[in-house]
Amino acid sequence: MTPPAELVLASGNAGKLAELRALLGADRWRLRAQSDFGLAEVEETGLTFVENALLKARHAARATGLPALADDSGLCVDALGGAPGLHSARYGGGHGDAGRNIARLLHELDGVPDAARTARFYCVLVLLRAADDPQPIIAEGSWPGRILAAPRGTRGFGYDPVFFDPEHGCSAAELEPAIKNAASHRGRALAVLRQRLPELR
Ligand SMILES: O=c1nc[nH]c2c1ncn2[C@H]1C[C@H](O)[C@@H](COP(=O)(O)OP(=O)(O)OP(=O)(O)O)O1
Numbered sequence: 001m002t003p004p005a006e007l008v009l010a011s012g013n014a015g016k017l018a019e020l021r022a023l024l025g026a027d028r029w030r031l032r033a034q035s036d037f038g039l040a041e042v043e044e045t046g047l048t049f050v051e052n053a054l055l056k057a058r059h060a061a062r063a064t065g066l067p068a069l070a071d072d073s074g075l076c077v078d079a080l081g082g083a084p085g086l087h088s089a090r091y092g093g094g095h096g097d098a099g100r101n102i103a104r105l106l107h108e109l110d111g112v113p114d115a116a117r118t119a120r121f122y123c124v125l126v127l128l129r130a131a132d133d134p135q136p137i138i139a140e141g142s143w144p145g146r147i148l149a150a151p152r153g154t155r156g157f158g159y160d161p162v163f164f165d166p167e168h169g170c171s172a173a174e175l176e177p178a179i180k181n182a183a184s185h186r187g188r189a190l191a192v193l194r195q196r197l198p199e200l201r
Pocket residue numbers: 010011012013016041044071072073074075088089090096101121156157158159160172184186
């Protein structure tokens with residue numbers, strides 16, 4: 001039995017690492033956190049989710065010499081013209097401060113009726129087999145829902161407490177991790193990535 005191949009996750013987000021580890025399974029790939037290598041986060045100067053994910057994957061692959069998987073994702077709210085979108089991590093002013101991000105989102109949506117609070121989580125995954133891989137594998141996934149008036153649930157991370165999943169009738173933060181992974185933008189993107197990379201099947 002060949003040992004699982006090592007893959008560095010080009011992310012500083014513990015919630016993404018946990019979900020991608022669960023989604024990939026430990027038998028075929030050993031997903032290493034970039035923090036294991038003391039890697040600082042790269043500045044996300046891209047104008048699209050794809051560009052940012054490519055930036056992150058290239059940076060981690062170069063620094064570690066390993067194949068790299070990056071995730072750039074965000075919450076796109078229709079009533080806000082798709083915002084916070086690419087800027088989801090810094091929407092509240094800090095970086096990755098879910099409390100401030102949610103507080104600003106609820107403020108911006110104050111008075112907007114339920115029917116007009118539609119949104120979707122969006123995720124782009126990029127896998128590079130090596131830093132100079134000329135054919136990055138790119139996959140995307142989208143999860144439709146709507147924004148609650150107040151947070152519900154304690155599971156997951158980021159905007160999960162205010163993201164209502166109509167299919168399950170609860171917030172993403174009220175879902176068991178395996179159920180969220182089966183429904184989420186990240187789970188859907190990984191399913192597409194698997195189809196494009198035999199080694200992931
Ligand atoms: O399943 C999710 N459930 C809740 N919130 C989520 C999810 N997926 C992304 N998000 C939010 C978190 C962050 O505010 C932004 C991603 O920003 P994004 O730059 O891709 O991630 P990040 O800065 O947290 O870590 P990193 O860039 O190192 O991967 O969207």
